[in-house]
Amino acid sequence: MSKSFTSSTGAVRFSRQWWGETARIAFWVVIVTVLIWVYADMEFTQTEEVRMTVRLTVGKSTDMALVSRSDVPVVFTLRGRGTSLKRFASKYNRTVRTFDLSKSYRPGADQAVPTAEVLTGFVDELRELGLTVRSAEPKAITGVYIDTVETHEVPVEFRYAGAQLVKEPAAEVLVRVAATSWKTILEKTGPKEPRIKTAVKDFKSLAPGDKRRMTFELLSSIAGIPVHLDTAEVAADIEVRRLTASKKIAISVRVVVPVSWTENGLWKEYQLKRKDPLQWRRDITVVGPREHIDRLKPVDVDAYIVLVEDDKKPVSWSTRKVVLRFPPDLQITLADGQDEPTVQFRLEKRTAATPP
DSSP, X not given: OOOOOBOTTOOBTTSHHHHHHHHHHHHHHHHHHHHHHHHHHHXXXXXXXXXXXXXXXXXXXXXXXXXXXXXXXXXXXXXXXXXXXXXXXXXHTTEEEEEEGGGTOOSEEEEEEEGGGGGGGGHHHHHHHTOEEEEEESSEEEEEEEEEEEEEEEEEEOOEESEEESSOOOOEEEEEEXXXXXXXXXXXXXXSOOOEEBOOEEOTTSOTTOEEEEEEEBOSEETTEEOEESOSEEEEEEEEEEEEEEEEEEEEEEEEXXXXXXXXXXXXHEEEEESXXXXXXXXXXXXXXXXXXXXXXXXXXXXXXXOOGGGGSOOSOEEEEOEEEOOTTSOOEEOTTOOOOEEEEEEEEOOOOOOO
């Protein structure tokens, strides 16, 4: 006779006790199964934010230039398996992604680039990892301005120190610059012709009469605006006339007024106010032949400003360029790169005295 079926606790199969134990086991099996599926769902359907900096460029294009901002922070929200998300994020989070506008965009102002386009380079990798893009913030990179590039031939301003040349070297170079930048350059230079400057070259080791061909490094900007040069340097023939030196010298700025002001008692009605007294006594750097520099003394330099009738009008502060006069028998000039000194002032009416 076969043995009757019993549970692990000895309950007879299909008995009330057996059904109760079976139900309890089934309940826990369902709970565990649900937990397994929840965990699996969490593993396979997570989302992750990936932050990047999109660096817009025009690639190797020579007829376009990006004049709007180039670096734009973006945030992508991706969906997929946790392990794949972590793998992608560890590789690209907080990185810089270059996007070449020249492949799909032409010159124009206020253009918008859909942020999702930046991910076109990731398509194969995203597909391989089973990831999808849920969102991108911002949705579009706006205010993109691609300008046309112009070519201009400009003269070179050779800068040097330590010597006076028999003849100033001359050369011209081609520069490529965005049209809007060239307009700004013209506004900044005013009536002066735009020039490409060289780095300052020191000739103090040369001797009077030296002749040689020298190479000068070019600075790739005009009036502080970057430009593109096809060459980094330019050569020129130079001949040294004499050696020069520089000297720092103290000046005191005086005031020159119309003659009528000394006759009509103007100073009884007005007084001169200086915004910064230190501007009126300062050091300047001058250059010239060594023998002339050695002879120059502070008392030999006449520094002054000229007041005019309009200076009597109420203003916040007036700015005036200081006139510098050096002895006519000395070949002295301001050092290269030395700004012409200015002072700020105003004429104020004196307060009437209160009668006793």
